[in-house]
Amino acid sequence: MTPTIHLVDDDTDFREGLAWLLDSRGLATQGWAGGEAFLASLGPGSPTWDCCVLLLDIRMEPLSGLATFERLKGLGWPWPVLFLTGHGDVDMAVKAVKNGAWDFLEKPFQNNLLVDRVEAARQAALAMQREAPERQRFQQALAALSMREREVLDQLLQGHYNKNIADHLGITPRTVEFHRANIFEKLQVNSAVELAHRMGRWGSPA
Known part of the structure; x- marks a missing residue:
């Protein structure tokens, strides 16, 4: 078209x-x-x-x-x-x-x-x-993140390491790793860099 x-x-x-x-x-x-x-x-x-x-x-x-x-x-x-x-x-x-x-x-x-x-x-x-279609899927997956996953996501986007995130949120580094893996799987990204790039493009509704 x-x-x-x-x-x-x-x-x-x-x-x-x-x-x-x-x-x-x-x-x-x-x-x-x-x-x-x-x-x-x-x-x-x-x-x-x-x-x-x-x-x-x-x-x-x-x-x-x-x-x-x-x-x-x-x-x-x-x-x-x-x-x-x-x-x-x-x-x-x-x-x-x-x-x-x-x-x-x-x-x-x-x-x-x-x-x-x-x-x-x-x-x-x-x-x-x-x-x-890919943007819509990403935004739907983003909206479906749990409150804790969103908190970890926000810390990742600020460039913080797992230990710093754990200290800030009052959870263990292992728990941060668990949430980080879930976030990457749900948003279908392979790295924090890719995550930041997609959030910059699609992090809010178009």
Whole structure:
């Protein structure tokens, strides 16, 4: 399935020009006149939730791109968000990227640069889609850990050794080893490094 490129911009001429550019490069697009219209499309079972890339103008009325992004985060939006921004809004776009947006592009931009960035985001979306079943299984296993296993897990993620964990939790090193083995088996990891990597990627719901 080819991810749709959703274009959310309240400037009709710009939005249609962007759609023409991406369509000419073989990228399927769908335009939205603003953040409210896009958010309204996200009902249960909506195809808008399917694997996609979201191009979101940072300055829109009445709902700004940043406000739209915050609402999407609250809904658990998993797909790459690429902000389109004017020169005066670069600082806001940088903060949005630090807050979970995929990237941003400053207007006016070169067509090839935009297409390359969108294609990179599209490949990222496809990779996220491929790993979704494994991520879901990991998160379900994580949620099923016992309270003691979660305590040991938290200590492992801080880089502590078994003896230190045992002292901190008031249990024996052998008990720590038992819990550690159970955690590795349930989360299907082979080392503390792999555990930390997966927790960084999937430790919270997408």
